[in-house]
Amino acid sequence: MKRVYVNEEWCLGCHLCEYYCAFAQTNENDIARALKDKVIKPGIRVEEHNGICFAVSCRHCEEPLCAKSCITGALTVVSGIVSVDTEKCIGCYTCILNCPYGAISPSEKGAILKCQLCSDNTHGSPACVKGCPNKAIVFEERGL
Amino acid sequence: MHRKYVIIGNSAAAVGAVEAIRRNDRNGSIVIFSKESQSTYSRPLISYYNQGKVGRESIYFRPDDFYEKNDCDFRPGTSVFKIDIHSCTITTDSGSDEKYDRLLIATGSEPVVPPFPGLDTVSNVRTYTSFDDALALEELISSGLSRVLIVGAGLIGLKCAEGISKKADVTCVDLSDKVLSSILDDVSSDLISDHIRSNGIKLVLGNAVKAFSGNKAELADGSRIDFDVLVIASGVRPCASLFKNAGGLTGKGIIIDDHCRTSAENVFAAGDCVESVDMSTGKYKVMALLPNAYMQGECAGSNMSDTECVFNKAIPMNALTLFGLHILTTGSYTGEVSDDSEGNDIRRFYHSDNRLNGYILINNIDKAGIYTSMIRDRVPLDTIDFGLVRKAPGLMAFGRVYRDKTLGGKS
Numbered sequence: 001m002k003r004v005y006v007n008e009e010w011c012l013g014c015h016l017c018e019y020y021c022a023f024a025q026t027n028e029n030d031i032a033r034a035l036k037d038k039v040i041k042p043g044i045r046v047e048e049h050n051g052i053c054f055a056v057s058c059r060h061c062e063e064p065l066c067a068k069s070c071i072t073g074a075l076t077v078v079s080g081i082v083s084v085d086t087e088k089c090i091g092c093y094t095c096i097l098n099c100p101y102g103a104i105s106p107s108e109k110g111a112i113l114k115c116q117l118c119s120d121n122t123h124g125s126p127a128c129v130k131g132c133p134n135k136a137i138v139f140e141e142r143g144l
Numbered sequence: 145m146h147r148k149y150v151i152i153g154n155s156a157a158a159v160g161a162v163e164a165i166r167r168n169d170r171n172g173s174i175v176i177f178s179k180e181s182q183s184t185y186s187r188p189l190i191s192y193y194n195q196g197k198v199g200r201e202s203i204y205f206r207p208d209d210f211y212e213k214n215d216c217d218f219r220p221g222t223s224v225f226k227i228d229i230h231s232c233t234i235t236t237d238s239g240s241d242e243k244y245d246r247l248l249i250a251t252g253s254e255p256v257v258p259p260f261p262g263l264d265t266v267s268n269v270r271t272y273t274s275f276d277d278a279l280a281l282e283e284l285i286s287s288g289l290s291r292v293l294i295v296g297a298g299l300i301g302l303k304c305a306e307g308i309s310k311k312a313d314v315t316c317v318d319l320s321d322k323v324l325s326s327i328l329d330d331v332s333s334d335l336i337s338d339h340i341r342s343n344g345i346k347l348v349l350g351n352a353v354k355a356f357s358g359n360k361a362e363l364a365d366g367s368r369i370d371f372d373v374l375v376i377a378s379g380v381r382p383c384a385s386l387f388k389n390a391g392g393l394t395g396k397g398i399i400i401d402d403h404c405r406t407s408a409e410n411v412f413a414a415g416d417c418v419e420s421v422d423m424s425t426g427k428y429k430v431m432a433l434l435p436n437a438y439m440q441g442e443c444a445g446s447n448m449s450d451t452e453c454v455f456n457k458a459i460p461m462n463a464l465t466l467f468g469l470h471i472l473t474t475g476s477y478t479g480e481v482s483d484d485s486e487g488n489d490i491r492r493f494y495h496s497d498n499r500l501n502g503y504i505l506i507n508n509i510d511k512a513g514i515y516t517s518m519i520r521d522r523v524p525l526d527t528i529d530f531g532l533v534r535k536a537p538g539l540m541a542f543g544r545v546y547r548d549k550t551l552g553g554k555s
């Protein structure tokens with residue numbers, strides 16, 4: 001399955017991936033208009049410390065602890081993609097308690113927010129990767 | 145070979161088992177017995193139902209077609225009354241027998257009701273562990289019985305209090321002087337009690353109910369509380385008696401190994417009814433929580449259908465929200481504590497021998513799973529930047545090799 005992989009040495013820390021992710025979630029056409037004056041809530045998040053930076057998003061684990069731990073049944077694996085039914089999710093955060101990568105976060109609406117490889121919006125494939133200026137994240141099949 | 149799987153119980157552990165069995169064996173038959181009449185539902189959602197946050201149709205743990213898709217013969221409203229581990233037969237309360245090739249006991253837990261003097265004189269008594277309990281409580285309250293006394297300020301008692309707080313006048317009594325005494329340490333529980341009180345719940349702590357006379361509770365300090373409805377939330381215990389009576393090995397719960405096998409051949413057990421190794425301490429413990437139930441069920445189901453699976457990562461863990469306040473706790477509170485709290489943002493980490501044993505986060509719970517994985521994987525703390533990760537949870541603290549593997553997909 002294709003996944004988002006990180007080339008840490010190429011990450012500029014520009015946070016564009018986060019903006020593209022937030023934009024993709026809006027399903028709008030124009031990034032500037034869609035995000036103007038908004039505090040963004042991206043499913044991919046850049047970590048930075050002492051000159052090191054890299055982006056982290058859901059690994060879509062083969063054995064997803066988040067989905068196995070989900071107390072409502074809102075998190076399921078759909079064609080390999082760990083997906084959340086935001087109607088069913090009550091925001092208990094048991095998945096946040098279990099994700100070893102810190103790749104799930106609370107959303108403003110109460111449900112959780114996570115990367116679904118843009119399978120849940122009009123972009124079709126990860127907008128973060130398309131928006132990355134330096135190939136610090138790539139969307140590839142690596143047979144894992 | 146056509147194998148017959150029998151599952152007693154129909155909740156998280158049972159679902160985990162069915163899903164694992166069907167990955168390996170499409171042909172065997174699966175029979176599921178449940179005391180309760182509903183399709184599999186999420187037990188933790190009952191308080192959300194009372195609160196009005198989850199509708200009747202949204203309480204289900206799996207879609208409607210779960211049994212059909214997984215080709216299960218589901219027998220709701222049928223209690224299993226006896227197991228014979230020699231003839232590999234179970235008997236239901238209606239007297240019918242069922243043979244098994246592999247049996248899973250996933251009977252969960254049941255509420256503990258202490259023998260209070262005068263309890264039989266009280267009208268409108270409920271426990272709070274099933275959807276039927278939630279429906280009954282809803283009916284009582286909407287019939288105008290609005291003063292509810294809850295005995296027990298643990299997880300279930302407080303979730304119940306939150307669930308009904310908008311519609312009822314709620315008092316919660318506990319003999320412990322702290323709320324959530326089984327999942328919090330002393331320092332963090334005061335913050336929670338203040339928060340609960342500020343949301344209109346009357347908390348009476350460090351005071352035990354001695355007796356009832358009619359709908360009046362008499363407390364240890366001599367005071368009395370009048371109420372219309374009584375909810376007993378004094379804890380739960382594993383439903384292990386079926387197996388115990390069959391001659392199987394039990395302690396507080398059914399004893400299982402890391403393959404979810406019991407002492408009896410071809411009999412597996414999973415979920416709230418078992419006692420298994422808590423990997424944060426290495427000791428046997430009852431960990432009555434849904435993630436463990438599902439994962440043990442899955443492990444059992446896998447082994448029942450001949451695909452070896454080990455589950456040795458059970459730990460106590462709680463993700464709890466009370467009146468908007470998020471509380472995440474994991475592991476055991478042993479060893480030295482590093483406290484990185486600031487104001488109401490509680491961050492307490494327990495560690496010893498270079499390992500994280502447990503933690504408590506209140507309010508800011510971002511990326512907590514990174515700490516959980518440090519406990520689960522027994523990560524030596526001197527191989528990471530422990531000081532950094534405590535304040536700024538992230539993969540930064542783990543170094544490049546770990547990140548190249550987990551994020552970069554390099555082996």
Ligand SMILES: Cc1cc2nc3c(=O)[nH]c(=O)nc-3n(C[C@H](O)[C@H](O)[C@H](O)COP(=O)(O)OP(=O)(O)OC[C@H]3O[C@@H](n4cnc5c(N)ncnc54)[C@H](O)[C@@H]3O)c2cc1C
Pocket residue numbers: 071092152153154155156157158177178179180186187188189190191222223224225250251252253272273274299300303304383386414415416417432433434435437462463464
């Ligand atoms: C109010 C409340 C809130 C909770 N909140 C949380 C939470 O936030 N997070 C969390 O992790 N956990 C929570 N829990 C705990 C969680 O619900 C349990 O850990 C989980 O349901 C355990 O699943 P299980 O499959 O082991 O058993 P159970 O859910 O207890 O189900 C047992 C099943 O066995 C059946 N059964 C029992 N005996 C027999 C018999 N003799 N014959 C036939 N059938 C039988 C019952 O009908 C039932 O279907 C909560 C529990 C309650 C009550």
